[in-house]
Amino acid sequence: MASAPIIGISTYLEPATCGVWDTRASFLHEAYLQAVLDAGGVPVLLPPQPSESDRAAQVIAKLDGLILAGGADVNPARYGEQPHEKTGAPRDDRDDWEVALYVAARSVGRPILAICRGMQIVNTVHGGTLLQHLPDVVGSDLYQPAPGVFGSVDITISEGSTLANILGSSAHDIPVYHHQAVGKVGSGLAVTATTSDGTIQALECPSALGFFLAVQWHPEQQHHDRRLFEALVNATPHTSKERP
Template identity: 45%
Template sequence: MPPVVGITAYAEQARWGEAWDLPATLLPRHYADSVAATGAVPLLLPPVAGVTGALGRLDGLLLAGGGDIDPGRYGAPTGTHTAGVQAGRDTAEVDLLAGALARGLPVLGVCRGMQLLNVCRGGTLNQHLPDVVGHTGHRQRTGIFDTHPVTVAEHSRTARVLGRTMLDVPTYHHQSVADLGRNVAATAWAEDGTIEAIEYTDVFNVLGVQWHPEMGTDPALFTWLTERAAEGAT
């Protein structure tokens, strides 16, 4: 049987068909397609109470992108530009991560997901990156995934997974990791010093990237997640 990878989903108002405009559980399809393309079965995890009940049927976890994390979770007041905070999603994903770690499941965090990996270890975030770096290069155009170069630390787990230390990545974010949490190491950086990837140093199967690999052409991160999930499923 192929491994099952749970992907955290959004709770949003959505429109479809000719008549429907309703609250929905949704996820950009690129996430599920990227997981399926590597041989795993993608399973969407809605941000609802009790979603951790699915953990016993999962072999891996993908923390997807989305709105901002509540700054109260890292002891900060809410900034002017912080948006899309959903307490229910924060709680569901924090609980899913804790459960996945307790079960030894591999975890990949993407964009918001990487930030959650850091916050759950006591780390903090920059709430509006342009205020820190002085430009909008990480989110240049609304609704468009532009690219920028990233340098990956040699000999890091991230570099081994990607198979290289220099790459251009699809990006769309306005927040970033500030202070690193406990046993969290930065492993990739943009030219302006923004942290672009992290690893847990005390847990082998946890990686996070600030960019959006599902919007690119390199399947390496999803292949890694599926391979690790398959090892646990056997």
């Protein structure tokens, strides 16, 4: 009997309060876990930890797929810039760990879905840059209307792309929550979805050994539509003995 694919998801490591405890904790919005469960996978949390390549490779070897989740701003030093006044404090431990996970997963062709911050991490690994405060560029707070409030946008999707094969030529009312976005696109990456103002909403990598999709929006919030997560799960080996 085929086993359910094990999907690793990167997480926060932030100050948190739980009962009488006030401490740093690894956590992740339940929406990510539910999305993987709905798609037929088994979610496993991957908190920031020492990021030696051997450790990341060992973790990836145990997984069938990888999700780089949303979260705090990527350190601008990674793409050679000084921080904007609106850029959040760096989480170098998470940056380092997610870069190591991505490189390890990419090297063995493990299926990858990168979401929001995850797409930004991927772009910087490929030598790209980020727009540090999108309202300065587009002139509005469309993509992050208020703290804890998702925006809603329509996107146009490139014909023949992996994303188009999943969603079609466009998608409407997708949930967004980001004040940063891809600036210069990294080497080897292709833009496959944008909004009407040109903001990049998806990247793909034609040279990837396996399934790879990076999106700027938050598909885990689309409880009625699990197609991106299903595509990730369906791209994995379904038994541990099939894992290279």
